[in-house]
Amino acid sequence: MSFWLGAIVSVTLFTVAGLAAGWLEVRLRLLSVAHGALMGTGAYFFALASKSGLATWLAFLLASLGGAAFGMVLVGISRRVVREDFALFSFAVQVAWFGLVANARPWTGGVLGVPGVDELPLVERLNQTQGAFVWALALLLLFGAVLSMERRGSFPVAAAIVARSGELADSLGLSSRWIRLQIGGFYGVMLGAVGAVLGSFLTFIGPEVFAVSVSVVVIAIGFLASWRWWGAMLGAVVLLGLPEALRAAGLASTSTAFFRQLLAGVIVALSAFVIVAKRRR
Amino acid sequence: MTLLLLLVSEAVVLAAAAMAVKTQLALFRGFDLIVATAVVAAAEISITTVALFPGNHGAALVAGGCAAIVVSVILITSWNFLLTGLLKDHSSPGTFLFVFSLGASTVASGLVGMLRGPGVRQMEPANFLTQSFASLSLGSPLIGVLLGIPLLTLLLWLMRQPRWLAIDLLAQDREFAVELGVKPHQAAIAGGVLTGLAAAFVGWYMAHSSGSTPALGLQLFLLGAGGALLLPGSHLSSAVHGGLLLGGVHVLLQLRIAPTLSMALLFVGILVLVVWRGTSRNAQEVR
Numbered sequence: 001m002s003f004w005l006g007a008i009v010s011v012t013l014f015t016v017a018g019l020a021a022g023w024l025e026v027r028l029r030l031l032s033v034a035h036g037a038l039m040g041t042g043a044y045f046f047a048l049a050s051k052s053g054l055a056t057w058l059a060f061l062l063a064s065l066g067g068a069a070f071g072m073v074l075v076g077i078s079r080r081v082v083r084e085d086f087a088l089f090s091f092a093v094q095v096a097w098f099g100l101v102a103n104a105r106p107w108t109g110g111v112l113g114v115p116g117v118d119e120l121p122l123v124e125r126l127n128q129t130q131g132a133f134v135w136a137l138a139l140l141l142l143f144g145a146v147l148s149m150e151r152r153g154s155f156p157v158a159a160a161i162v163a164r165s166g167e168l169a170d171s172l173g174l175s176s177r178w179i180r181l182q183i184g185g186f187y188g189v190m191l192g193a194v195g196a197v198l199g200s201f202l203t204f205i206g207p208e209v210f211a212v213s214v215s216v217v218v219i220a221i222g223f224l225a226s227w228r229w230w231g232a233m234l235g236a237v238v239l240l241g242l243p244e245a246l247r248a249a250g251l252a253s254t255s256t257a258f259f260r261q262l263l264a265g266v267i268v269a270l271s272a273f274v275i276v277a278k279r280r281r
Numbered sequence: 282m283t284l285l286l287l288l289v290s291e292a293v294v295l296a297a298a299a300m301a302v303k304t305q306l307a308l309f310r311g312f313d314l315i316v317a318t319a320v321v322a323a324a325e326i327s328i329t330t331v332a333l334f335p336g337n338h339g340a341a342l343v344a345g346g347c348a349a350i351v352v353s354v355i356l357i358t359s360w361n362f363l364l365t366g367l368l369k370d371h372s373s374p375g376t377f378l379f380v381f382s383l384g385a386s387t388v389a390s391g392l393v394g395m396l397r398g399p400g401v402r403q404m405e406p407a408n409f410l411t412q413s414f415a416s417l418s419l420g421s422p423l424i425g426v427l428l429g430i431p432l433l434t435l436l437l438w439l440m441r442q443p444r445w446l447a448i449d450l451l452a453q454d455r456e457f458a459v460e461l462g463v464k465p466h467q468a469a470i471a472g473g474v475l476t477g478l479a480a481a482f483v484g485w486y487m488a489h490s491s492g493s494t495p496a497l498g499l500q501l502f503l504l505g506a507g508g509a510l511l512l513p514g515s516h517l518s519s520a521v522h523g524g525l526l527l528g529g530v531h532v533l534l535q536l537r538i539a540p541t542l543s544m545a546l547l548f549v550g551i552l553v554l555v556v557w558r559g560t561s562r563n564a565q566e567v568r
Binding site: 002031033077080081083084085087088089092093095096098099100102103166212213216219235251255258259260261262263264265266267268269270271272273 | 311312338360373375376377378379380381383384385386387388389390391392395399496499500503506507513537541543544546548549551552555556559
């Protein structure tokens, strides 16, 4: 039961992460490969803050704000670095983040990571998996509701103008810089929060938990999310749930990880046709 | 002496990586992660081939190198042939290429992992070159210099030949090149040979020095991209100069800092450079 609940937690968390990635792609037409770095930032903020004696709810808030700050900087830079250059830039950010975290041993534990991550706030009476499930579901419902409300307002129109041309947006009286910062901030909050919950669920975090392969999985789910809103859930079930089911059936853990990578790569490669075809129209 | 060898070998490897990335950038107007895949494929096939010649180091060296070249050139040339069809008349080829190649390289990484398991794969016995040259610190860098410099010279000479000069022209001004009669699909095949040779050398060197792993292939691709973007100018040779400079800086950094940290700092430097240069119309003050 605990195994399947754990699988559901992973699926739910990566659904949220995929929604964040898909939202960024739809609003600003930005492909980021730094999703793992943002999740990892949230996870490290939570783990280190709670270990230093801070209340867990404050540590969680810090994780979300840390993600927000990182997201704002990353997306803010898209004003200067555009299209595939931004994708390459975010790829380099992800790889640099990994290297810096792996070497900052006095603060992050280096490659050994941070063991014994605290439980999340408000769910201390539940075990770690149950607590993570409650939080994952809460994040999905909260962010899902916010994105649903956002879609009905005028923000998507403003973001579409900014995505098309920052100069046009400025001419129309929209602050392209402020809109990018808002999008980056919210995108970062989502991923930072996911990272914090994931860290608590795993009870251990290390740089390899948030490597490039995690970013590619989130990108794949994000592409499905940008296609249909339920695509994020479908992507997470296929990329997280299916390998876990194979693991339960006897496949080795390392093989399931590579199988997940294979599936994610296929989805990303096929998405190239859908995304670019959409833009050509 | 050892430091000089390391400096030159690293510079040559990154120059080759930069040339591979820049050639694909010139041909398809985007960053192509197939370079990382070709590097890993060359490394893996090189390691497999060396294992077939136990005790015969000379034959192993030659066979491993040839296998790496064949696999890498075939892979890149076929990929380029496929891309010329897919990218025809695309409004945003760079984005498509990055996404498609990211997916393809992830599939390749997954396949490599499933076929041979996780972790770094090294030559058997570990770095057999050290047995040939009787010095742990000289083996791989010495071979890197002895093979890399002639290879780089060959590639630079090839770039001056008419068929390959077309790639340089495409890098500088695509529309003008097409007006002059350059056929992009022919250039793509020729470019595939150039990129394949460069990637084969990088992969072969990677296999001999640190071992093969998809993550390292991606890092070498990123460093190649850094070398390609480091110096201004759209000539292919500017990528070679950028790669040489980056390789030298990398080795000098490692004199003071741990290798993995120096790599991360190098990426940070590349990031700062990309942001400072800027690629948006705002950043380039285009009106």
